[in-house]
Amino acid sequence: MEAIPSLGTRALTNRQAPWDSFDAEAYFKHTYRSLVADDRQVLAAVRDHFAAHFARHPSSDGLRGLDVGAGTNLYPALAMLPWCGSITLFERAISNVRWLRSAVQNYGDSWDAFWEVLCSQPVYRAVTDPRTRLAGAAKVVRGDLFTDLPQGAADIGTMFFVAESLSAARVEYRGAIDHFAAALRPGAPFALAFMEGSRGYDVGDVTFPACEIERSDVLEAFRDYAADGLEVSHIDVPGSQPLRDGYTGVMVALGRIR
Template sequence: MTFRSPGGTQLNADVSWAEFDPIAYVDHNYRELQAEDAEILRTVRDHFGGHFRGEGGGRVSGIDVGAGANLYPALAMLPWCSDITLLERSPANVRYLESQVKSYDEHWDQFWRILRKHAAYAAFDRDTDPRARFRQIVQPQPGNLFDLVHHEGQWSMGTMFFVAESMTTSHDEFRRGVECFLRALAPGAPFAAAFMEHSKGYHAGEHFFPACDVGESDVRQSVLPFVEGIPTVRRLQASAAVREGYSGMIIAFGHRKSDSDIPTD
C-alpha cells in the first residue's frame, strides 16, 4: 500500500476510529515477530522482572492503554497481575480484543516465547497456562485515553505502546496523552511505553490514521515530570522498518513518581 499523509492538523476527536481494521493491522505487524517487537519485549520483560524480583505474582492491577490489536503488552504484565484492563477507543479493536480473551491466536505464542526466556516468566510458565490466566484476568474496556484523568493512581503497573504519538498530529495532545497514562498509575508503579519516531501517519487497512512527529527529546520531556529519577528513554537498535513513514522506534520505561513530587500547574 502506498504511504500517504493528508495535510492539516488532525486531533484525536477528529479521527474515525471505527474505521480501524485490526485484522489488517495484525497481519502486517504481528502475524510474524518483528525484530523491533522482540527488542521491546526483551526490554520490558527485564524491567518488569527486575521490579518484581523475588515477589509473588497475581497481586497487582495492570492496564494497557490504547491496546489496539496488540496483545503482547498484556502478556508482559501477566505474571504479576490479578486483573489487566485493555483500554481501547476503537470499537473494531475492542471486538478483536474480546475475540482473543477466551483463547488468543497461536501467533501470539512467539511473543510469549521471548518473555519466558526471563527466569520470572519461565517460573510462571511452569506453574500456569498463560492462555488460561489471560482468559481469567484480562478485560477489554472501551474508553478514551484522555478520560484517565478521572482514574488517577488506579493501576499498579502499566503499558502504552504506539498510542500517544499515533492518535493525533498535535504535540499538545501527545503530551497530554502521556500525562494521562502516567497519572493513572500509582506511585512507584513500573511502566513501559513505546513510540514511533518521526511518524508521518499509518494505515490500518484502507484507512489512514494521523501521527505526531516526535523524537527522543520529546518523549523524554513528556515523561520526565512523572517518573522517579532520570527516565530511561532510548531508540531501538533494530533498524528494519515495519512500514513507511517513520524513522525508528523509542522505548521509555521507569517508575511512576510519588504524587508529592509531581509539579503542579
C-alpha cells in the same frame, strides 16, 4: 502551548480521526501475525525491566495492570502477566474492542513466539498456562484515554505506539502521557513504546494521524512523572523490512512513577 491543528481534509486531531474504522484484522495481520526484529527487541527490554523491578520490589501476583490503547497487540499484557490478577485493556475503537474481547479468550498461536521471548526470564516461565491466565485476567474496556481513564488505579502500566500515534497535535501527545501517568499509582513500573519520526500511518485504506517525536520529546514528557532511573532507548528499524511505514525507529521508555 501549541494550538491544535486546524481542520483539513485529513484527520489531524484525536477527535477527527475515524477510530471506529480502524481495521483490526488488517492491523493485526500486518503488524503482529509474526514476531519481527524491532518488536522482539522492545519485548526483551520490557521483560527485563519488569523482571528487574519486581526483583527489587517483590509483590503478590494480584496487581492491577493497565494497557492503554491496546489495539490488537497482546504482548504488553503478556509482559505484565506474571504479576497481575487483572489487566485492563483500554481502547477507544469499537473494532479493536471487539477483536480484543474475542482474542483474549484463547489467544492465537502467533502470540506463542512473543511468549517465548518473555520466557527467557524465569518469572515468566513460572506461568504454566499463559492462555488461560490471560483469559482470566483480561478486562477489555472501551473508553477515551483523555476523559475516561480512572486515576491512580493501576499498579503497573503499558502504552505502546499510542501517545504519538493518535493525533498530529503535540499538545495531544503530551496530554496522552499526562493521562497515562495519572492512571498509575505512585511507584508503579511502566513501559511505553513510540514510533520515532512518524507523520501518520495507514491501516487498511484509512490514514491515521501521528505526531513526529524524537527522544527528547519522551524525556521531556516524563520529566514531572518518572522517578530517577527513567531509560529511553532507541531501536533501529531493520533496513530490509521496516515493520510500519514512514518512521525512523522505535523508542522504548522504561521507568516507574514518582
